[in-house]
Amino acid sequence: MSEAQGSHKAGGGGGTQPLPVVERAESELDQSASAASYDPPPTLADETKAARFWSPRRVPAALLALLILGGAGLVLYDIAAVRAGHSAMGWRRDLARELAERPLDDTAVLVGAGVAAAAGIWLIVLAATPGLRAVLPMRREDTDVRAGLHRGAAAMVLRDRAMDVSGVQSVRVRMKRSKVDVHAVSHFRELDDVRSDLDATLADGIRDLGLARGPALSVRVARPGRKG
Numbered sequence: 001m002s003e004a005q006g007s008h009k010a011g012g013g014g015g016t017q018p019l020p021v022v023e024r025a026e027s028e029l030d031q032s033a034s035a036a037s038y039d040p041p042p043t044l045a046d047e048t049k050a051a052r053f054w055s056p057r058r059v060p061a062a063l064l065a066l067l068i069l070g071g072a073g074l075v076l077y078d079i080a081a082v083r084a085g086h087s088a089m090g091w092r093r094d095l096a097r098e099l100a101e102r103p104l105d106d107t108a109v110l111v112g113a114g115v116a117a118a119a120g121i122w123l124i125v126l127a128a129t130p131g132l133r134a135v136l137p138m139r140r141e142d143t144d145v146r147a148g149l150h151r152g153a154a155a156m157v158l159r160d161r162a163m164d165v166s167g168v169q170s171v172r173v174r175m176k177r178s179k180v181d182v183h184a185v186s187h188f189r190e191l192d193d194v195r196s197d198l199d200a201t202l203a204d205g206i207r208d209l210g211l212a213r214g215p216a217l218s219v220r221v222a223r224p225g226r227k228g
Contacts, residue, residue: 060126134152136175137211138209138211147210149211154175155175157205158202162198167186167197169187175215180202184222186221187224191223
């Protein structure tokens, strides 16, 4: 009787309040019901397009410059030698004869043309694309400052966020420029509940990364495989 009276007095006379255990049970029921209608939350941080970082590509540029410099210098030297009264180099005479006598459908000519075309396409692609795909541009708070985040660092941050979710045993995060693939293993709790919590947690994590355009989120949750 004394314990019942003590609990009645603790209520302040204004009626009994629901116990925390009841509140947690109701929240878990609501969470299970909401997990049935699974819908990943949007994660786009900004609709404006941010300029990507351009790679300097020093090695291809240096190799191409050295190749052009060497070839042009050799040809100019041979031309100057011919104008000075000396005979042309043997390689230039052989090359002129091969070009004049060898047919266009010859295997060596086709292979050389293919290599030259492939090298030209490769150089055009390098010149027209920014590169640095591993660096994600961040939102610009100041017009004079540009910041970027490495995809490996972003994936590590999201993995740490995912490991804080209850029921998650292990997580593998693959960060792309426009999408984040998350594969999680859960050893307890309902898979739909874990996936719903991962969606909410990782969506907040992507927003906190401060990317100029947040990638889409794809979450998969499975049970651990049997050993042996």
